[in-house]
């Protein structure tokens with residue numbers, strides 16, 4: 165009899181242990197499901213903060229259109245926004261490696277990039293503009309492409325990718341920041357800079373003797389990049405963007421940084 169009781173007891177013990185294990189793994193599963201971001205409660209955004217007015221330093225704070233849109237999205241999702249300023253060229257790889265939740269960097273949607281990351285709905289448009297020195301003999305896109313001019317670009321941007329395709333490696337000088345490409349133009353190391361139109365305007369306004377040509381190299385859509393492994397975050401960010409568009413928040417943020425004329 166004693167033996168039977170102890171057998172029953174040990175079975176009960178095993179059963180309760182198994183239950184405890186099940187409860188354990190059950191609760192940790194739930195924890196993962198709860199968090200749609202890398203760190204629970206946080207939205208980690210990768211950007212390159214030398215791209216005014218989308219992202220730039222105001223003192224030691226990073227501000228701009230992308231920052232405010234990402235903040236509004238984070239607020240809607242109940243997450244705290246954390247910004248990481250890295251090389252533009254490392255953003256997509258970092259998202260793929262699971263280091264950042266979103267890339268918000270005036271990033272153009274391209275078919276090539278779509279092979280590596282998902283893009284949210286488009287929230288802005290950009291143009292690749294051509295900056296030259298006042299009095300330059302480069303007057304439009306064709307003169308730029310057909311001559312043997314050297315063009316400065318920011319590494320890994322669409323300006324870099326498309327120009328390298330059009331005129332070849334030898335005529336493209338790459339810089340890690342847009343500012344450095346513009347500095348090279350001022351110093352006469354390159355003949356022109358191809359960069360997105362809004363930063364182009366900011367760089368031209370900040371430096372004497374430069375102008376933007378009245379001609380576009382390409383017209384592009386900006387969206388945020390998210391890991392292909394995180395469909396749920398993509399869905400939620402798109403929903404937030406949709407609501408922010410509908411209630412006028414997106415337009416108000418853009419208007420704050422790029423006031424429409426008139």
Ligand code: GLN
Pocket residue numbers: 212215252269270271272273290318320321322323360
């Ligand atoms: N729109 C360009 C691109 O996606 C440049 C973006 C940037 O320099 N931040 O390549």
